[in-house]
Amino acid sequence: MKLSLAYLGPTGTNSETAALAYSAWLSDSQQVAATLNPHPSIALAMQSVIRGEADRAVVPIENSIEGSVTVVLDTLWRSPKLQVHQELTLPICHGLLSYADSLTDLKTVYSHPQALAQCQQWLENHLPQVQLVPTKSTTDGIQLLKNEPTAAVISAPRAAKIYEIPLLETDIKDSPDNCTRFWIVSSQISDRGSHLALAFSLPHNAPGALVKALEIFARRNINLSKIESRPTKRSLGEYIFFIDLEGNSHDRQIRDALADLAACTEVLKVFGNYNLLPIAG
Template sequence: MNLSVAHLGPPGTYAEAAALAYVNWLTRETGQQSLLCPYPSIAQTIKAAAQAQAHLAVVPMENSVEGSVTMTMDTLWQLSGLQIQQALVMPISHALLSKATKIGDIRTVYSHPQALAQCQGWLEKFMPSVQLVPMNATTEALHYLEEDYKAAAIASSRAAQLYNLPILACPINDYPDNYTRFWVLSLEPSPGGSHTSLAFSVPANVPGALVKPLQLFASRGMNLSRIESRPTKRSLGDYLFFIDIEADARQPSVQSAITELTKYTETLKIFGSYSVVSV
């Protein structure tokens, strides 16, 4: 039976490229065949795996320029049961796609908010007067370009090939070292690895509410490679925290820290331990 792998669509997105890289690796390692399943949003992609509509979901988690993808974080917190199978780090190179004869003719640029933000400096320099329109995916608006010669989209060079669209400029991202980390999610137990991700809320917003949980890891010599807050959406100033630990949750020291962590947290979710690979 083929594995179904959910990702943000339409075809040609960076999430699809990450999903392709993962399933190609899976085929080489295990011989398992996979079927890619595009979804119209990151939230729906994650829910497809959480509701067993797909075996796996590949979603963007963090960009080296623009930071975390909040939709991924918020949706993962709201759902239960999903575990990280692997993290994929992929270089991102943005291109300007359009049927306009020259950049000066373009009046509107479409793309995902992350892509627009990653190209903000270039757009301000070369296209300061264009209207920027955020979309659910980098490829969502490509069909507009067939008829509107004053429109453009920021997407990948692969998307230009898939949709037979000209590239007017590439790369246009502000920083050459532009990487996105994707998570492979599943209802299956996590396999273990070099990193562990978790999230928690604290009982009350009082002094020391965050310090005590963090000291549990510092006292055991564990490095935190990421810590980020997100609003709980219950009240202003009420936050939950996402943490990445450079250790495997199966290690006794990590298990001890997590056990003690429950004393200081209101809700604690362990998303599993996994390896990080470059694709």
């Protein structure tokens, strides 16, 4: 059996590292071979699954420093097909790649917005003079470095080896415990796993509307491991609530909770059950 895995490329991104780790797990534990297909954005990687061009996508969902990757949440909400199947967590390192001789020579730093945000304090303390330029991925700016001796890219140290770029700094992240959760999503139904992902919108913005929804889980002693709101993009003050909880959709208390939740929400979407994979970076 072979699977195609979509992810945010090009070569050397943290998403590729996650895809490689997941591919190795598939080979070792499932005897499944995987081919890796890079895409220029996270949204396009997910769209390739929706269109049937890839079997699964490996996408970042949350970073311990910067929080959720909102494009993943928004794409899940808009798509009727995508389901979350598995989760893996990897430690993230951010090196500073450049042909410059020293930090004082730098005028520009390129990287993905998430990486720039995860290194914000370091950049403010060590490179307050530089212009920060967001790119589609942590490796997109590398091709610019040969023609810009005063530029640097924040990327994984692995990318420095792949592209043979000097490392000015090995790791500039703002926290020693910088980790990112990655979800493996596909268009197949996912009803196995220890955790459940879902989202809902409320029929009206009224006092106690959200409390009423959340009490459904509290009454049944269901643990919510994460809750986050995103704007509906319809009107200011209207939100979609994304929830991760512990439990399986086949459990009696989870089934009853989802039935009650459907009765008091405008739209309820269940993104599927998923397991936490024992993959170490």
